[in-house]
Amino acid sequence: MLSLGALVFLVGCVIRTRAQYGYISLNARALSDTQVLVSRYDVGTVSLANLDFSYRQDGTTTWTTFRLNPTRRYFPVTELNSSTLYYIRVEGRQMRSYSMVHAYTHIRTPPYSQKAPNNVTAVTLDDDSVKVSWSPQPDGRVLGYLVIYTEVDSKDRSLTEYKVKPVFRDFQTVLRDIKGSSRYKVEVASISLDGEGSSKQSVYVGDEKTPFLRMVIPPRDSKVKDKGILILVCRADGYPKPRVTWRKSGRLFDDRNRRIYEDSSDGVSILRIDPVVSRQDHGTYTCIAGNGFGEIVRARATIKTYKEKAKIPGFPVISQHPVLNFVEEGAEVIMNCTSEGTPDIITRWYKDSFPVYYSKDNRVALGANAQLIIVRVKLSDQGKYECSAQNDLGVVFSYPAHLYVKERILMMTPPSFLRSKLRFKVDYGEEVSLTCDAVGQPVPDVWWEQNGKRLKGRSHNGQNIKVLQDLRQTSNYTCVASNPLDTIRRDYSVRVFEPKLEDTMVAPSFKPASLSVKVKFAGSTSLTCEAEGDPVPRVIWLLRGKILKRKSDNGKNVLRLMRLRGSGNYTCTASNIAGNVSQVYNVTVAAKVERFRVSRPVDLQTAVVLPNEVELKWDPPKNLSGVTGFAVYVVDTVTSDETREELPIVYNHTVTNLQPDRQYSIRVTSLSESLDGKGTPAVLVKTLKLGRDVHLPSREPA
Structure with missing residues (x-):
């Protein structure tokens, strides 16, 4: 039989008292021999008007009590005695029901004698x-x-x-x-x-994830009339999820009349001022985001206010406001917002003060006349909608309009499978697709299992297609369809024919290839892996054990690597029924070179053109700083062959060893200590034909 203390511990070291709207529970952890951290967890809706935290030592009747913020979640307790039992309690009163909420736990401070697993x-x-x-x-x-x-x-x-x-x-x-x-x-x-x-x-x-923080949508500068409405929107993205706060003149908002309202949802924070008071609300507002790692990010917006009756030509005016709508779930609704003003007006829509984002599938879209169009309405679309009209002169908001969505009640039916093929026969190493379709209301979730273990993959509208690759043994698979009414199963069998190992079969072997490749920083390269054997081997590429490319063609697989920034070892594996082999390709990426650009030469011209020579001349760069010489690039437009010749600082050069009656593209670039600089535009030159009256020049040795 367990003692009373053991029974208390087995239910979680917590005695919970349920209230009308929820209850709280406690968990105590020892941080050291004299320190304990107590954590509070709310179950259901808990909104406390006050919170008292108390603890006492076993053998005493006096409680040490603190009155704390009702939203507090953690309670560190210090200066305790080691190896001593303490009782802890939290009490509070619900704001709505006025009922008391209690939670208790106990803990003995370390050291403990039980052994770790x-x-x-x-x-x-x-x-x-x-x-x-x-x-x-x-x-x-x-x-x-x-x-x-x-x-x-x-x-x-x-x-x-x-x-x-x-x-x-x-x-x-x-x-x-x-x-x-x-x-x-x-x-x-x-x-x-x-x-x-x-x-x-x-x-x-799991994998390491580096914290980051950035501002995605900063608040906009705005101009608004007295007694109008203003909504500032700020969005920050980061890991962990950032917390966004607002400041005006470096201070938090303290508006006892609930005129200024802050709220956050899905990384978006809004500041709503309703109504605007010109003598108080003009100035600079700052959106501040932080997540506890690194520096915080800020964005500022300046608000200018006008008098309510100020006549400003071109100031936005809303002539048609959105109206109340009652629709059924799945229907379509259109909300109108007609405005006037110059310059052109930009219309934005808001739901419950948050911006409305238009979806890629056009379920929520902006119409040609600034209407808000929602098709296939969902229960989550219900709320208070308003539009704003803004131009360079200011912004004005419409009257709010509520959209009420009535839930569509459907007849629920249990899941059932549609007809499909249940038995498959494939050759060794081939692939097969298993299709499972199920219907029901609501639409059932469909997944695959093998030997009682759930496989990866998601269903779409009651269908789940499982692609099995490189099959090597016969196996059975189970399709499971489930909705709230029932769960059903259907078995599929996949029979794999294993070929007999004959004397004519040959294990894979690789054809000769370069296993060491050097690439410049952010450059590209192709790795070719080709194997032969009987039957033709299957060739795949891997990096650190993860498959990069599966598909091979007749024993050949080419891996294209783009914009490389780090070195790595890439493994090529070839396999057939007779065996498998692997080889590693080492790709070395050069360090990033800090590019120092130098001025380029100008006005490249051809002075003399002969059948096998072209004399060039050009003007010096505007700035010779950093220039160590020049490089002449000659490209044969027929064969695309390119030659490069480096020169000291000179301004003419003769290109030799050219073919008669051939067109060439020639350009000249500046040289620096690290790399080629900028070059001249390429010039097209066609050499002369060899004729009776054309004699190749003879040059005396210098």
Whole structure:
């Protein structure tokens, strides 16, 4: 039988008291022998008017109490005694129901004596979730384990809040709220009646992601009349997600009349002033974004105000305002906004004070006469809409108009499969496509499984096509279709014919190729891998274990690399039924050269043209700084062959060894210490024919 303390711990060390709108829970973690961090979690809607945080030592009746901000989530407690049991509670009153909300927990400060788990591993599954497993230590005091995880950057700094998942009677768990493209630190600690073990084992999973921050949409300068409306929009992007605040003259807004309103959604922050008071609201407004890493970014907008009755020729005027609309889900709605003014007017639409962004599929679009057109209306489209008309003289907003969307009630039906081919026969190494279609209301989610394990891939409108490549053995696959009413399954079989290994079969072998390639910075190159064998081998390219290119043609696969900025080893693998081979191509990218441009020569001319010679002359560059000489480029327009000849600082040159009656393209560039500089425009020169009256000149040796 478990003691009362063990029973309390097994339910999460938390006693929760439900309120009308939600409840809160607590989690306590020991940071050191004398420090504890208590975290608060809200379940449901919790809006507190006050918050009291208290704790007491076991064996005493006196609570130490603090009155804190009702929105506070973390409560650090310091100067505690080591190896001592403490009781912790949080109390608050709901703003709407006036009911009390209580939460309790307890923790014993370290050091703890239970042993940490061994062999902690974390593996990413096909659906981007992470499976964490470990080996237990023989310790009768251990009741369970805590899996603690957080997103971290390349310097092991935490980017998100720590999340804790308790695990009992098992030595593995699956974390499904992890982003597959991010890097996570996962810790596993043993827990007993005393609390969380002080020793943990840590592992990392996922790719490193570098924090960044940038301003995407800065606020615009605006001019507005007194008692009008003004909305400033600011959008910042970053990792972690940035927090945006507004300032005027370096101060936060403190508007007790609720005239100035700030809000944020999906990285967009708005500042709404309604109504505008000219004597107070003119000036400079600053949008500030920060995410805790690196410098913050700012953007400023200047607001100019006019008197309400000021007559300004050309100032925007809205003559037709949007009106109230009631539509059914899936229907179409058009909202009008007609305005006048000079210069030309720019019309923008807002929903609940946030900008309306037009979709690429034209579900939400701007009409020819500035109407807002929404087709296939969704429940999420419901809200308060208004438009603004703006030109260089100022901005004016329309009256607000509500759009109400009525939910369309559909008859729900369980999923069912459409007819399809269930048995396939393919040759060894070939590919096959499995198609699974299901119907139902709502449209079922369709996925594939193999041996009970879900495979990657998503369904679209009840259809999921699974392409299986390089098949090497017979296997069965299961299509699963599910909606809220039912889940159904259908089995598919794929039979692979394995060829008999005959004496005539030959294992793959590579044809000779250069395995070391040098490329200039940001340059391009092609790697050709060609193999022979019987049957014809399949050739693929890989980089660090990831496939770059699968498709090969008759044993040949050409990999095109563009704009290279770093060196790397590229692996080519050739395989057939008789065997497989691999070889590594080393691509070395030269360091980036800081380009120093020098002035180019001017006025390139041909002085003398003969059958096999052309005499050139040109004028010096305007600025000889950095010029060490010149280079003459000659291109045969028939064969496209190019020759290059370097010269000292001279202003004439004779090009020899040319073909008679042939056209050439010639240009001259300046030389610097690092590379060729700018060149003259190319001139086209055609050499003379060899005739009876044409004699090749003889030159005396210098």
